[in-house]
Amino acid sequence: MRLGPGKIAPLPRGQSALVHIVSGAAKLVAHAAAEREQVTAFNFSGDLVMVPGSGPHAYVLHTLIECELTVFPYKALRGAVADDPAILARLLDNCDAALSRCREKALMIGRKTASERMAGFLVMMAARIGEPRGDAVLLDLPMSRRDIGDSLGLTIETISRQFSLLREARQIATEGRSKVVLLDFSGLQERAGHLAELGPAFSSKFALDQC
Amino acid sequence: MRLGPGKIAPLPRGQSALVHIVSGAAKLVAHAAAEREQVTAFNFSGDLVMVPGSGPHAYVLHTLIECELTVFPYKALRGAVADDPAILARLLDNCDAALSRCREKALMIGRKTASERMAGFLVMMAARIGEPRGDAVLLDLPMSRRDIGDSLGLTIETISRQFSLLREARQIATEGRSKVVLLDFSGLQERAGHLAELGPAFSSKFALDQC
DNA sequence: CGTGTTATTGAGTTGTATCAATCCCAGTGG
DNA sequence: CCACTGGGATTGATACAACTCAATAACACG
Known part of the structure; x- marks a missing residue:
């Protein structure tokens, strides 16, 4: 999938998606309310981004510049690789790194x-x-x-x-x-x-x- | 390991640890600076907590009430289960859930x-x-x-x-x-x-x- | 070289922090 | 069982960092 700058990535509704950013740059945005948005993460070429499909707030992936994206429905992917330790380990390490960064971000926003x-x-x-x-x-x-x-x-x-x-x-x-x-x-x-x-x-x- | 209330969990220094809270309640604290702390997460019996051992800020696990804990050095655990898809999948799902909550927290702190x-x-x-x-x-x-x-x-x-x-x-x-x-x-x-x-x-x- | 969008700068306001007294509970010991 | 005591909680007064509103300036684009 190829998208111009400032576009919203079309993702399956109501379910989480895992997006591979082949090239370009994007932002993952959480909508708190009208006119109040929180950028959860900035993403660049090579990144894997998990976009939650459900929860107390809505998430959207916006391109910042022209992007090439590969979109995986997370549930299906997660089922397909359930017995592939190599891919699971890779996903786990990615998720672990994302969690570390998100915690740092929470600290930064809360106490700095x-x-x-x-x-x-x-x-x-x-x-x-x-x-x-x-x-x-x-x-x-x-x-x-x-x-x-x-x-x-x-x-x-x-x-x-x-x-x-x-x-x-x-x-x-x-x-x-x-x-x-x-x-x-x-x-x-x-x-x-x-x-x-x-x-x-x-x-x-x-x-x-x-x- | 059994700890009274208000204690700091003794974890291996300089490396990440995965802590299973068998019973009790604890808080994961990030130290921004003297007198400025951010509670990253509250944890209760049954939870698995990842405590980062390195990064731009220091993390500590404090008990809130009496706790029974099981501590795993994360690196060793991660190596030992590298070819066990069931455990990897379990860790991945846990990490995914933690990431979702941490993102919600960032939104809450940043825009509410x-x-x-x-x-x-x-x-x-x-x-x-x-x-x-x-x-x-x-x-x-x-x-x-x-x-x-x-x-x-x-x-x-x-x-x-x-x-x-x-x-x-x-x-x-x-x-x-x-x-x-x-x-x-x-x-x-x-x-x-x-x-x-x-x-x-x-x-x-x-x-x-x-x- | 306009023209619209984004960024900068200024002035004034506001929500939360800070500082400072009480107040209230939960232990402790009488 | 009840007074004592100390740390946490509540409430009030004030300060300040960041927000809001507003006007100008700089950039990117056709």
Whole structure:
């Protein structure tokens, strides 16, 4: 399946789906109420995303840029591989990594300031899609300020102000709407309040989804 | 392993552990910084909890009341069952349920008001440890106001004020510090902003952990 | 080079945190 | 059985971080 940017992935209704992002970038969105959305995860090429089909809130997978997707109805897939230890183990490791990231996200949203969340987001994105440029890291973010806000539990205005503060602090530089240069990576980690480096669950490999 | 109330479960350092709560109740705590903790999950008898051993923040399992625990070093367990599809499938389903709950929690913390979070918490706890009493549901909460606050990303004072508001609204009644009677369950669901009933991932069975 | 969308910046408001007193229970010992 | 006691809970007053509303600026696209 190929989708243009800003599209909603057509998934089977009423049941969970496992989506493989062959290429592109997407966001998994939970709908809390009208005009109140929470971005559960950002996903990039190679990721496997579990999209819940039932529960107290509705989930939707939005493309950020053009995407190639492969969609599996989860229940059927789960039944078909019930006696294939290799695939089960792979799914388990993916799910475990996604759980770790989701917990980190809950901690970030629940107990961190806007400044700490912003720095944590940039460090996380650097681990996912950052390209080293000497001492600095180059990021080309496919998501809007609104998406970042919906991911961190903040408003677009607060995101924008945090970008401005980080620019003033000379920890980042921005080029256009989407490009960000992380000039002081260790400073950002410190600002994020991280105790240690990000582990394997936060890198690109074996990612069921990203937070 | 048997532990009294308010104890920290002794787990192997530097590696992840899978803990089976044979009996009792516990909380999984993430340490953001001094005096800033996030309760990642509450767990009750029968639960399997994954306690991450590495990552950007430190995790600890605290008992709330007396507990019997069985601790497995996760890496060793994961290696030992690598070709056992039944156990892998069980772990996968547990992990999947935990991920669903953690996502709901992230949504709750990121995009809901104190009132909605409090109602959501009570509905969630009712699904876990509630006892029906005619139209009402009886809850005996093993955790303190501080624990609830650390779980919902709020302070003890805000939790206390929300309890008072719910009492004034005649949606709950309280007896002593720990007992809560949910007098208007559907009203609480509505207040929580839930679109549908809680699904199987939120009941007691097959719970890797609770949010 | 318009034109519409997204981002930035400013001013003012608000929900929750913080600080500070009580108050109330659950143990403990008399 | 009941006073004592200490930690948790409640309530009130105030502060502040982030939200909301509003106006301008910057970018991307045709």
